[in-house]
Amino acid sequence: MTVRLRFSPAPTGYLHVGGARAALFNWLYAQAVDGTFILRIEDTDADRSQPHLVDAIHDSMRWLGLEWDEEYRQSDRFDEYRRVANEMLDAGKAFRCDCTQDSVKERAEARGDTSGGGYDGHCRDRDVQPGEGVVVRFRTPDTGVTEWDDLVRGHVSFENADLEDFIIVRSSGVPMFHVANAYDDWDMGITHVVRGEDLINTVPRVLLLREAMGGEGQPIFAHLPLIVNEQRKKLSKRRDDVAVGDYRDRGYLPLAMRNYLLTLGWGPKDGEEIRPMEEFAKTFDLADINKAPAFFDIKKLDHFNGEYIRMLSTDELVEVSKPFGGAAMADMDQYRRLLPLVQPRLKRLDEIAGQLQWVVGDPPEPVEKDWKKVMTKPGVGEVLDLVAERLKDCEWTPEALEEVVFGVGAELDTKTQLPVRMAISGSRVGMPLFEPMAEVERDEILRRIADARSKLEQ
RNA sequence: GCCCCCAUCGUUCAGUGGCCUAGGACACUGCCCUUUCACGGCAGGAACACGGGUUCGAAUCCCGUUGGGGGUACCA
Numbered sequence: 001m002t003v004r005l006r007f008s009p010a011p012t013g014y015l016h017v018g019g020a021r022a023a024l025f026n027w028l029y030a031q032a033v034d035g036t037f038i039l040r041i042e043d044t045d046a047d048r049s050q051p052h053l054v055d056a057i058h059d060s061m062r063w064l065g066l067e068w069d070e071e072y073r074q075s076d077r078f079d080e081y082r083r084v085a086n087e088m089l090d091a092g093k094a095f096r097c098d099c100t101q102d103s104v105k106e107r108a109e110a111r112g113d114t115s116g117g118g119y120d121g122h123c124r125d126r127d128v129q130p131g132e133g134v135v136v137r138f139r140t141p142d143t144g145v146t147e148w149d150d151l152v153r154g155h156v157s158f159e160n161a162d163l164e165d166f167i168i169v170r171s172s173g174v175p176m177f178h179v180a181n182a183y184d185d186w187d188m189g190i191t192h193v194v195r196g197e198d199l200i201n202t203v204p205r206v207l208l209l210r211e212a213m214g215g216e217g218q219p220i221f222a223h224l225p226l227i228v229n230e231q232r233k234k235l236s237k238r239r240d241d242v243a244v245g246d247y248r249d250r251g252y253l254p255l256a257m258r259n260y261l262l263t264l265g266w267g268p269k270d271g272e273e274i275r276p277m278e279e280f281a282k283t284f285d286l287a288d289i290n291k292a293p294a295f296f297d298i299k300k301l302d303h304f305n306g307e308y309i310r311m312l313s314t315d316e317l318v319e320v321s322k323p324f325g326g327a328a329m330a331d332m333d334q335y336r337r338l339l340p341l342v343q344p345r346l347k348r349l350d351e352i353a354g355q356l357q358w359v360v361g362d363p364p365e366p367v368e369k370d371w372k373k374v375m376t377k378p379g380v381g382e383v384l385d386l387v388a389e390r391l392k393d394c395e396w397t398p399e400a401l402e403e404v405v406f407g408v409g410a411e412l413d414t415k416t417q418l419p420v421r422m423a424i425s426g427s428r429v430g431m432p433l434f435e436p437m438a439e440v441e442r443d444e445i446l447r448r449i450a451d452a453r454s455k456l457e458q
Numbered sequence: 459g460c461c462c463c464c465a466u467c468g469u470u471c472a473g474u475g476g477c478c479u480a481g482g483a484c485a486c487u488g489c490c491c492u493u494u495c496a497c498g499g500c501a502g503g504a505a506c507a508c509g510g511g512u513u514c515g516a517a518u519c520c521c522g523u524u525g526g527g528g529g530u531a532c533c534a
Contacts (some may be wrong), residue, residue, distance in 0.1 A: 010534045045533055101532075118530095135532055153463070162461055170532040177534050201462065201529045225464080232526065263483085267471035271482040290471080293527065297469050300484045310497075344497040374494095406493070415493045422494090429495035 003035030005192045007061075007068070008181070010042045011053035015060035016242035017296060018196060018227045018235050021261045025224060025289070026194045027066045028262070031281045035191075039068035040184060043075045044177050060244040064258050065277075072188070074180045081175035084183050084213045085136055085168055093212045094168060096130065097123035097137045119164040136169035138178075138209060146204035151222035152289045153197075158204040166205060182206040186215035194286060197223045197293075198234060222286040225265050226293045235296065242296075251324055251349030252301065256308035260301045264294040274307055302347040309346045314339060326353035328360045334439055341431035359436045363426030363448065374422045381456050383408060383416050384423060388449045396442055398434040405434070423452035 007023040009015065015023075030037035039061070043049035054073075061068070074081075088094040099122055108118030119137070128134055140163040147157030168179045185193060185206070200223045207218055226234050235242050247257055255277075262280060263273050266289050312320065317339050322329070329335050335356075342355045357364060374380075390404045409416035421433050424445055437445065 008534085012533075042534060048533060133532095156462075158461075164530095167532055172532075174532090176532070181534085196528095197463075198528055199534075202534080223463090226528070228527080230469095234528070263471065265471090267482090269472065271472065273471070273483060292464055294471090295469060297484070300470070303484055306497090342496095345495070409493065417493045425494095427495090431495080433494075 001191065003030065003033045003191050004038060004189050005030050005035060005194060006038040006040045006185075006188065006190055007066075008040040008042045008195070009057055010045065010048070010177075011050055011057060012045070012048040013237050014053065014243040014245055015057045016235065016237055017244060017247075017261065018242070020060065020064060020066075020244050020257075021227060021264060022195050022224060023061060023066050024064070024258060024261050025222075025266075025286070026192075027068075028277065028281055028284050029192065029194065029286055030069075031277070032284045036069045037067075038188065038190070039071045040188075041071070041073040041075075042177055042180065043073060044078075044081075044175060044180050046075075046174065049075075056245065060248075063248055063254050064244065065254060066258075072184070074177075074184065077180070077184070078174060080187070081179050081183055082169070082173070085175055085179055088138070088168070088209075088212050089136060091212075092139070094136050094138050095124055095126075095165075096128035096134050097165075097167075098128050098131070098134045099123060100133065119166075121165055124165065133171050135167045135171050137165040138168045138205070138212070140165055140205075140208060146207050148203065148207065148218055148221055150200075151192075151220060151286045152225075152291060153200070153223055156200070156203070158201075160204070160208070163204060163208070168209070178202065178205050178209055182209035182215070183213060185219055186210055186213070190219050192222065192286070193219045194222045195224065197226050199223070222289065225290055227264055227296050228293045230295065232293065232295070234293075240296075247301075249350075251351070252305050253308045253320065253349070256305040257301070259308070260304045263300075264296065265290045274304060306347045309349070310344055312343070317343060321349050321352055324349040324352050325356075328353060328356035330360060334360075338431075338436055338439070341435060345431060355430060356436075358425040358427075358430075359439050363424065366422060366426045370428045371422060374418045374428050375452070375456060377419075379412060379414055380419045381453065383412060383414065383419050384449055384453045384456070386412070387416065387420055388446055388453070391442065391446060391449070396438055398438045401437050402434045419452075420449070424448045 005026040007026045009019050009023075027037050029035065041054055041057075043054075085094065089096070099119070104119050104122075107120055107122065111120070123137070124139060141160040144160045145157045146160055147155065150156050166178065167176055169175050181202075184190070203221060210218065229235055229240050237243070244257070248254070258277065259274060266284070267273060268275075268280065268283060309317070314336060318332075318336055321339070325335060328338065338356055338359065339352075342352060345355065346352065386408045387405055390408065391401075394400050394404050405416050405420050417433060418428060421430070422428055424437060424440070425433075
């Protein structure tokens with residue numbers, strides 16, 4: 001039997017790193033065993049689902065290179081969910097209920113029941129007829145346990161008695177996700193359900209429904225540990241910076257992102273954690289996934305990203321950096337010449353424009369502390385004077401410029417690069433100096449040195 | 459409250475009874491390379507939450523404690 005996996009996001013927000021990782025693990029396992037990877041949009045909640053977010057999810061998944069083989073949308077399948085719900089109703093496995101949320105809560109409080117939902121089975125045998133405000137509830141077994149062997153968590157079991165008669169069809173007539181989820185996994189022949197641990201509590205309900213609707217067997221479950229923030233809490237869209245699209249916009253490379261995500265909850269035995277996905281696919285196994293939650297460490301992501309940036313050829317870097325080059329791309333030939341110089345210094349693509357700024361426009365205002373540190377040393381004025389003097393009629397090539405600057409250094413027996421760099425680039429750090437310096441007009445360089453010289457006098 | 463789960467360096471992954479005086483990576487510190495900063499190289503500090511068992515032997519198995527997390531909707 002061929003392995004079939006699905007990633008089932010609800011289009012209620014942008015794809016976030018937790019979802020992306022769930023998608024990745026599904027996708028990777030499909031790759032590993034040559035199975036089918038399905039994208040199923042779980043949009044049964046019309047109020048929260050937003051159609052344009054489906055496109056956003058598509059975009060993010062494609063960006064990460066997580067292509068899917070089949071796609072479904074649950075809103076196209078409401079009729080089927082209603083059909084199975086009605087069958088359960090007819091078979092007495094579900095019943096109509098006209099209790100309001102308030103009345104359920106009141107009765108629970110009256111009983112002193114503080115155990116969550118607290119529906120008491122009030123309408124189980126009241127034979128409620130269809131109508132306004134009427135929902136369909138699943139009649140959960142009062143005894144027994146629902147259990148399964150989870151690939152990552154091991155044997156898990158829940159007491160059926162702890163499950164209330166949950167709603168499977170809203171009063172609007174639209175089925176709830178449990179039904180859709182249980183039916184689809186069965187109907188679509190899903191063999192492995194790989195998703196976040198936050199969904200683990202829904203498994204008993206889904207399993208009970210599957211059985212009630214006549215679905216035989218159960219899929220193999222694998223519940224991924226959560227990705228958490230520095231407070232060790234589940235990443236939240238509101239609180240944390242987690243949309244995949246935002247990472248793209250900040251200059252992260254999709255392969256770096258995807259590679260990093262894979263190391264959260266899983267690691268190759270040999271410790272080589274940066275490598276092509278095809279290699280990971282050879283050894284990846286759902287059973288090896290960690291149980292403990294993992295912190296999303298942006299510092300390590302940055303490192304991965306830097307590594308991936310350094311792996312790029314100049315052509316590739318030029319291409320991929322286009323959204324980030326800004327003014328530096330006015331002259332593409334020049335941009336191409338300069339890019340290799342900044343490449344080893346990059347953690348993110350959005351740093352490019354800033355690093356090239358002084359070559360294609362005005363240098364940034366120097367950081368006061370840095371300026372002082374470099375420019376208040378004795379002899380700096382003399383260095384600047386002599387360099388400026390020789391720059392007036394030297395050849396305007398990187399080699400000649402280096403000779404001038406270092407030549408002055410040799411004569412005066414001092415290091416000359418830093419003051420010159422500070423004067424013309426406004427910073428004490430950055431890419432090698434002379435190649436980009438030769439890209440700037442002689443007069444402009446002279447003017448910057450003169451400016452720095454006069455600032456020295458103040 | 460109730461249900462479920464988790465626990466190795468600051469972070470992350472490896473380790474599935476002896477190969478562990480616990481390994482890699484990120485971060486951090488130092489040195490080397492370099493007339494800047496990075497990159498690269500080398501070195502260093504840094505962990506099996508605690509308490510009981512089981513065993514000749516426990517990071518690895520069992521129990522408890524503590525700490526943390528997830529769920530508890532006419533969301534998914």
